[in-house]
Amino acid sequence: MRIYDLIAKKRDGGTHTRAELETLINGYVSGQVPDYQMAAWMMAVYLRGMTDQETAVLTDIMAHSGEMVDLSPIQGIKVDKHSTGGVGDKTTLVIAPIAAACGVKIAKMSGRGLGHTGGTIDKMESVPGTRTALSQEEFFAQVNRIGISVIGQSENIAVADKKMYALRDVTATVSCIPLIASSIMSKKLASGSDAILLDVTTGTGAFMKTVEESIQLARLMVSIGAHHGRQVAAMITDMDTPLGHNIGNSLEVIESMEVLKGRGPADLTEVCLQLASYMLVLAGKGSPSACRAMAQQAIRDGSAFAKCREMFAAQGGDVRVLEDYSLFAQPAARYELLADAEGYIVENDAEKIGTASVLLGAGREKKGDPIDYAAGIILHKKRGDYVRRGESLATFCGQASRFAAAEACYRSGLRIGPDRPAELPLIYAIVTQDGVQRL
Numbered sequence: 191m192r193i194y195d196l197i198a199k200k201r202d203g204g205t206h207t208r209a210e211l212e213t214l215i216n217g218y219v220s221g222q223v224p225d226y227q228m229a230a231w232m233m234a235v236y237l238r239g240m241t242d243q244e245t246a247v248l249t250d251i252m253a254h255s256g257e258m259v260d261l262s263p264i265q266g267i268k269v270d271k272h273s274t275g276g277v278g279d280k281t282t283l284v285i286a287p288i289a290a291a292c293g294v295k296i297a298k299m300s301g302r303g304l305g306h307t308g309g310t311i312d313k314m315e316s317v318p319g320t321r322t323a324l325s326q327e328e329f330f331a332q333v334n335r336i337g338i339s340v341i342g343q344s345e346n347i348a349v350a351d352k353k354m355y356a357l358r359d360v361t362a363t364v365s366c367i368p369l370i371a372s373s374i375m376s377k378k379l380a381s382g383s384d385a386i387l388l389d390v391t392t393g394t395g396a397f398m399k400t401v402e403e404s405i406q407l408a409r410l411m412v413s414i415g416a417h418h419g420r421q422v423a424a425m426i427t428d429m430d431t432p433l434g435h436n437i438g439n440s441l442e443v444i445e446s447m448e449v450l451k452g453r454g455p456a457d458l459t460e461v462c463l464q465l466a467s468y469m470l471v472l473a474g475k476g477s478p479s480a481c482r483a484m485a486q487q488a489i490r491d492g493s494a495f496a497k498c499r500e501m502f503a504a505q506g507g508d509v510r511v512l513e514d515y516s517l518f519a520q521p522a523a524r525y526e527l528l529a530d531a532e533g534y535i536v537e538n539d540a541e542k543i544g545t546a547s548v549l550l551g552a553g554r555e556k557k558g559d560p561i562d563y564a565a566g567i568i569l570h571k572k573r574g575d576y577v578r579r580g581e582s583l584a585t586f587c588g589q590a591s592r593f594a595a596a597e598a599c600y601r602s603g604l605r606i607g608p609d610r611p612a613e614l615p616l617i618y619a620i621v622t623q624d625g626v627q628r629l
């Protein structure tokens with residue numbers, strides 16, 4: 191089987207067999223298929239698509255291209271959660287402790303920031319001392335002992351995805367539904383949990399820009415999960431506006447702790463409660479309304495915050511910072527971004543805000559760049575708010591030399607006008623094996 195023929199087949203709209211996909215993916219992982227042929231094939235997929243069955247087979251091959259984690263030494267139902275990425279998207283730090291406080295086992299592998307979006311592992315490492323690389327024995331023992339551990343994804347998980355993702359990133363083939371679905375689901379299947387909750391973000395700060403595309407992606411991932419005997423549900427959540435007010439690593443840990451202490455912003459708290467409830471539903475803890483009540487109780491009685499503290503302590507983190515935020519490393523400088531007009535914020539592009547935060551040092555411009563954990567943005571006004579000229583829209587934190595570039599980026603996605611924009615829902619739909627429930 192020649193790789194040339196496989197590229198031509200997809201270019202002409204053909205459907206691959208399992209054997210063809212195995213030749214391509216396994217050949218790429220072993221180095222026999224060069225980057226340029228893989229890039230050409232992925233562009234053909236981008237333009238021609240794949241059938242759902244083909245995508246499920248591709249996902250299976252990608253999942254088996256590395257280690258398949260066996261979580262059976264951990265007792266109980268293990269539930270995983272994955273977000274397709276966003277700005278100010280700190281929900282894992284809230285919902286994983288809530289679910290664990292309610293008795294669900296969380297053995298979670300998370301990622302680092304990607305492009306304009308943040309990553310849970312970078313946020314956790316802003317708590318001094320926190321270890322995110324545990325041995326498998328330590329990881330399992332911690333989950334059996336306290337019910338929760340969140341660590342960085344092992345290098346050996348879904349090896350094909352690692353190579354393919356890096357190539358997609360530089361060949362304009364990221365935003366392609368079959369490639370995103372196989373990328374995410376291959377990692378989730380290989381990570382071993384019994385059930386998976388997907389947070390499929392939609393809007394300017396997300397990879398999927400429309401609700402319909404997000405629903406299509408969610409349906410495909412749910413059906414791939416079902417095909418592999420995993421229970422999967424997806425929530426379509428808004429990412430036109432960052433979640434909460436804080437963007438940046440330690441800033442997001444602080445805001446997450448506020449939610450766990452019952453003092454978080456309304457939008458972030460609501461999305462977290464919905465997601466946490468669904469994690470509990472997937473774990474068989476009851477109906478959505480009963481699970482929501484359990485999640486609310488875990489915040490109210492302090493057990494969710496206590497669980498989060500216990501997790502950081504078990505992983506070596508200095509948990510004093512979770513109580514006294516002034517103990518976090520502080521930014522070198524702060525800058526107030528002032529409104530240059532009066533009116534409603536009609537647009538405040540979340541991707542631009544995320545990129546401005548990266549420019550301040552909260553993310554990496556290229557792989558391996560160091561992170562300034564104290565850098566980021568505190569939003570004082572968001573889409574739909576009324577502002578007066580000269581009022582502060584946001585506080586920038588970081589090195590003063592970075593403020594001008596971040597400001598230009600932020601302002602390029604900002605529009606202030608006379609009319610209040612229509613409010614957007616926080617959650618658009620829930621997708622399960624039974625279908626799509628629009629909210």
Ligand code: URA
Nearest residue numbers: 274275369370373374
């Ligand atoms: N997140 C992933 O892991 N893969 C994608 O393709 C997009 C987002």
